[in-house]
Amino acid sequence: MQYETVIGLEVHTELATQSKIFCACTTKFGGAANTHVCPVCSGMPGSLPVLNRAVVEYAIRTGLATHCAITRSTKFDRKNYFYPDLPKAYQISQLYQPICTDGWISITGAEGEAKRINIREIHMEEDAGKLVHDPWEDASLADFNRCGVPLLEIVSQPELRSASEAIDYIERLKAILEYTGVSDCKMQEGSLRADVNLSVRPVGSPVLGTRTEMKNINSLRAIARAIAAETARQIELIEDGGRVVQETRRWDDDAGESHAMRSKEDAQDYKYFPEPDLPPIEISEAQIEKIRAALPELPDDKKRRYIEAFGLPEYDTGILTGSIHLVRLFERTAQFCGDPKEAANWILGEVLRLLQQTQTLPEDMQFDPDALGKLILLVKQNTINRGTAKKVFAEVFQHNVEPESYVKANNLALVTDDGAIRETLRQMLAANEKSAAEYRAGKEQALQYLIGQGMRALRGQAPAQEVTRILKEMLA
Numbered sequence: 001m002q003y004e005t006v007i008g009l010e011v012h013t014e015l016a017t018q019s020k021i022f023c024a025c026t027t028k029f030g031g032a033a034n035t036h037v038c039p040v041c042s043g044m045p046g047s048l049p050v051l052n053r054a055v056v057e058y059a060i061r062t063g064l065a066t067h068c069a070i071t072r073s074t075k076f077d078r079k080n081y082f083y084p085d086l087p088k089a090y091q092i093s094q095l096y097q098p099i100c101t102d103g104w105i106s107i108t109g110a111e112g113e114a115k116r117i118n119i120r121e122i123h124m125e126e127d128a129g130k131l132v133h134d135p136w137e138d139a140s141l142a143d144f145n146r147c148g149v150p151l152l153e154i155v156s157q158p159e160l161r162s163a164s165e166a167i168d169y170i171e172r173l174k175a176i177l178e179y180t181g182v183s184d185c186k187m188q189e190g191s192l193r194a195d196v197n198l199s200v201r202p203v204g205s206p207v208l209g210t211r212t213e214m215k216n217i218n219s220l221r222a223i224a225r226a227i228a229a230e231t232a233r234q235i236e237l238i239e240d241g242g243r244v245v246q247e248t249r250r251w252d253d254d255a256g257e258s259h260a261m262r263s264k265e266d267a268q269d270y271k272y273f274p275e276p277d278l279p280p281i282e283i284s285e286a287q288i289e290k291i292r293a294a295l296p297e298l299p300d301d302k303k304r305r306y307i308e309a310f311g312l313p314e315y316d317t318g319i320l321t322g323s324i325h326l327v328r329l330f331e332r333t334a335q336f337c338g339d340p341k342e343a344a345n346w347i348l349g350e351v352l353r354l355l356q357q358t359q360t361l362p363e364d365m366q367f368d369p370d371a372l373g374k375l376i377l378l379v380k381q382n383t384i385n386r387g388t389a390k391k392v393f394a395e396v397f398q399h400n401v402e403p404e405s406y407v408k409a410n411n412l413a414l415v416t417d418d419g420a421i422r423e424t425l426r427q428m429l430a431a432n433e434k435s436a437a438e439y440r441a442g443k444e445q446a447l448q449y450l451i452g453q454g455m456r457a458l459r460g461q462a463p464a465q466e467v468t469r470i471l472k473e474m475l476a
């Protein structure tokens with residue numbers, strides 16, 4: 001039988017606000033354990049939460065950028081459960097009136113077509129702390145620094161059909177969150193992580209199969225692997241006459257397999273009720289319009305504009321606009337050198353190659369953003385050739401050298417002085433009298449040899465056309 005995979009994603013993103021959602025503690029990543037805490041976020045009795053308004057604004061921004069409706073009258077709910085990294089034994093979240101509903105993101109489907117993935121809702125909530133397992137002491141320690149860091153949970157409809165669609169969805173969502181400044185989306189720091197809801201069903205069946213949920217996966221590679229493994233596990237189970245049990249599973253990326261954690265609980269198990277310590281939030285039309293007016297150009301619009309304005313191919317443009325960091329570099333470089341097409345070629349070529357080769361993320365690029373533009377100008381002005389420019393750029397990329405002074409200090413500029421080229425060629429010809437004589441006697445190949453020798457004598461630093469022209473003149 002042929003099966004199809006049905007995937008829904010719950011993406012959690014930590015917001016880039018300065019302070020936490022219900023207190024003034026910093027949201028900074030890391031820090032010595034339990035130094036970013038206060039009575040509110042460490043759940044001391046008698047402390048009361050005060051909502052950080054920036055969180056509401058960031059949520060609205062995200063909702064508008066993903067075509068959601070904004071709930072004008074929204075509120076928080078209390079989700080009760082005990083976990084050692086949750087000192088209050090409840091999480092303040094939203095169940096009944098999430099701040100955003102019914103949006104969508106466009107992804108690329110299996111046939112290369114544009115496919116809309118609907119977003120059921122986006123809600124605001126607080127993050128929990130972190131347990132640090134210490135194998136030497138045989139103990140687990142609780143670090144509450146992350147408690148109360150604001151989160152958005154973005155819940156898709158189960159409309160994704162493969163790992164590649166799921167990855168595309170997350171990448172598009174990540175770009176939107178980065179463009180709008182809502183989150184830094186650093187997956188390696190847990191700023192963006194996904195719960196994967198997955199079921200399988202016979203192709204063509206209108207009925208959804210029983211789903212499992214894999215929690216908190218924080219790399220794209222792990223998400224893709226988890227989807228492939230869970231799909232195979234469920235199909236095998238069904239083919240063997242068994243049935244899938246609704247449960248939460250933990251994905252172990254090192255082992256490449258998942259393990260049952262607990263049977264899946266329903267909302268009623270958490271005994272949600274309206275959060276009594278926080279008043280409801282009323283959002284005015286004017287507030288929404290103000291935020292809408294301040295939205296930046298979004299990835300899809302930017303992509304369309306780049307394709308039209310610069311004649312860039314669609315696939316490449318998608319890569320470029322998929323990262324705000326590449327976009328920033330591109331726009332700065334294009335402006336500096338006045339040649340957007342050339343700027344794009346460099347970024348899609350050398351920049352991506354070096355990022356890949358050095359395993360660097362676009363957000364970690366360290367060089368002066370004007371350096372690439374300067375380098376492109378040096379090529380255009382015939383100061384250096386393309387091959388040299390690539391070598392210089394590798395130095396710019398890794399050591400942030402200044403292109404012009406690096407070219408000067410390393411004597412990499414092209415020899416464009418006619419007299420200097422002639423002098424070098426004269427010496428070269430003196431050492432290659434035989435070939436020169438052969439060429440003069442009509443042997444054409446001898447010229448190629450002499451050009452090669454000439455370029456070598458000039459260390460490749462003269463324009464080849466110039467060398468050919470002068471050499472022919474000298475041999476005439």
Ligand SMILES: [Zn+2]
Pocket residue numbers: 020023024025036037038039040041042148
């Ligand atoms: Zn605090």
